[in-house]
Amino acid sequence: MSSVRIFVAFFVLVLLGLGYYYVDIYTAGKKMEEERISSKALNIAANNISTILIKKPGKETILLKKVKDSWEMVEPVSDKADNEAVKSLLNEAENLSIKDVAGKVSDLDLKDFGLADPSVVTFELKNKSGVTLKVGDLNPAGSGYYAIGKSSGDVALAEKAGVENILKGFYDLRDKTLFPFNAGMVAKITLRRGDFKITIVRKSANEGWSIVSPIKADADNMEVDNILRSFDEARVAGFIDEKGADLAQYGLDEPKGEITLSDGGEKLTLLLGAKTERGGRYAKFANKANVTRISDDLLALLPLTVDKLRDRNLVKIDVGAVEKIVMETSAGKLELESYPVDKMSEEDLPPIKGWRIVEPFNEKADSFVVSNFLHDFATAKATRFIGEGDFDFSEYGLDKPDLKITVITDVGEKILKAATKAGRYFAVVDDRDAVAEIDEKVYISLSKGYGSFMDRSLFNVRSDEVYAIEVERMGQLFRASRGDDEYALEKPERRKLAGTAWNRLVWTVLGLKYIEKINVKGSDELALGKPDISILVYNVKSELIERMDIGPLSDKREGFYAKTNNDGDNLYKVEPAFVNERIVLALEGLIKE
Structure with a gap:
């Protein structure tokens, strides 16, 4: 066969292949895409929508507008919109599919389909053109809504779930975030519940919180952070009254509680009123008119005593820096000293220092028992603080304590005195101006004697x-x-x-x-x-x-x-x-x- 014939045959085959691609693949794909587009109720792109107008018979009109990257509610009130809810609505609008076509609008009586007075959702695009979806009744089978979309002039059956996600209500689309502050932004907190009021301020970065009123003391950082996290996660459960003209009917003329948060500049105060009939509680911000319903749990978070948010640790000490422990009881004096361990292997476990008893006898102490004792000492908590300010030590038996513990580090010492009186246990640290009541377990954990610290190991080998x-x-x-x-x-x-x-x-x-x-x-x-x-x-x-x-x-x-x-x-x-x-x-x- 000549080269010319071979070339002609090859060329013919290429043409046949291209023809097959165009007819069977390209045109089939194009047809599928056309069918996909034709099955859409609206044929719009979510990211091309700038305004949403929702009108339902007998309901208030909702108007939403996109401002930069977020959505704002314009009607019926001016407020932030729930961005996630709006995104969900737009996603449904973009993907809303037609299940069936009932017929041409011109051939049907729209009353039979609930389309004589329909719900209407209008989407305005960035180019100012608009796309409208009209929604009527649910079909007898309950599988979809009769609707008119695009400009085809057809009455179609649109999928039920998609339509219902588009026809969201006022509550669904309004921002329900209670506090606009992120918890990490808050610099000052003032809480009032009944007659009790407490103010807490953030120390410098990563140093926790301090109570500044009604006393000056360290706050329980974890407790404060947990409360702030609850505030951050709190949501509005219902929008009650936009004008809030009569606060007395909501118990907001004399609030049960107040939450004031400040980021160092802006300050917001939330007033907590009476309980609602539905189990929540009325609330409003002092600088806003509208009244909302929130969970009653928020009031329960507010403390009734300073001890709820006070750091109840009796001492603050670096246990790794402790060099000496002196314990004095009615049984006598016990003194322990640390010493460096001369060698540690990879298999050895903490502690990294050894301990010995130097009084009343000189012998090796059980280093693990000492470490556990120091842990108990450093983590001991008060159940509550009493005797703030000037007080009489003898009232709590602390003028002649049953137990005195002196823990010495390279930077100073901490002295804890503890006593029992009338079946209760009391402690004071460094003769400060506050007496702590402690529970029996804490007292027992700190009352170890000579026998507890003795090294009872039978094998004296590492x-x-x-x-x-x-x-x-x-x-x-x-x-x-x-x-x-x-x-x-x-x-x-x-x-x-x-x-x-x-x-x-x-x-x-x-x-x-x-x-x-x-x-x-x-x-x-x-x-x-x-x-x-x-x-x-x-x-x-x-x-x-x-x-x-x-x-x-x-x-x-x-x-x-x-x-x-x-x-x-x-x-x-x-x-x-x-x-x-x-x-x-x-x-x-x-x-x-």
Whole structure:
């Protein structure tokens, strides 16, 4: 075949392909697009609409206008519109589809379709042209509304949900935001409920709130922020009276409460009146005439006492900076001092400093107990404050306190005194001008004695010093060890071990504490017979660091006897839970992982 014939054949094929594309694909797509457009009731673009006019028989006319990027209500009142509601309306208008066509307008009696006196929605476009939707009755099946749209002259059946979203009412389209302030903008808050009034101001950035009236004190930042958040989220539940001429009928001539918010410049005061019959409460802004209905929850947020918004923490202290603790009670004086931990491994947990008791005896303290105590001290709260200003300490038993705690840091000290009187608990910090009432749990958490702080650990070894542990229980031997980067179970079988199983075993063993120490020097009681459990701890050189034999159970069954190879003068009692539960779970973790 010549090259000319080949070229002609190829050219013909190309022409046939283009013809197929035009006829079968392009024209089919164009037809689908035309059908899609023809199925639209209005054929308008939401972003091209500048004005919306809604007229319903027997209802007030609603006129909305777009101003820059937001919508304003012009009629029946001048106010902001609900932008989200308007956007929803416009989206429905753009996508409102026709379900069926009843016929030409000229051929039908419009009364039969409710279109003789229809609801009318007119959309004015940016080019000042207009598109109108007329809506009549719901069809007998309840699936759509009879409507006239575009300029086709047809009475069509438009989808029900879409029409109802377009025919929104006055309440739906009006902005229902109660406070125009964003919570983060508020610099000053004044709240009044009944006869009680409180004023709070924001400190400098990120430093919280202060009460400035009726007393000067730190505010509870979280409580204030929660109230502000509720104000920010509050919405108008109903628009009652635009003129508000007779405030007495709404209880707004003598408001039950007031909320005043200021951003440092503009100030708004919301007046809270009587309850409405529908369960809300009447409200209005002092500088506006209209009366609205809001949730009754808003009044309930307002405090009746200063303690509701006052910071009820007894002390403010950085627990990490504490160097010394002195506790004085009728039982005597207890003094603890911190010391730096010489070495910490990746496996070690807080605290990052150690503690020792220096009075009445010099011995190691349980650092975790001390840390928990300092946490309780730093987070202790008053249930309420009493005795503001000048007061008599003796009235609350604080002239001779049952407990005095002095906590010393590198920048100063805090002194807390606490006492019980007539079954109640009172405290004062740094002899300030306010007495706090505290609950029994707070008092007990701060009243720890010498025995509570003693280090009762039976293994005096750090986790980073442990390289192998053997546990013999009920005739079965378990041995686990660690290398530089891996862990191994050596007995009763040999295999790799997960780090979590190793850590659980180590912390279970090193966490063993005694509940009682018994001096048996020179006594034959030191011989316990065959132990229930033996625990051996080895270092990196496979040298035995410590051995602990546990068992048998004591006569009163309150604990198991235990002895260590490093202390020949004492027996110890340990909790049954260690023998029966904790060590069992740790060993099961070695063989069941």
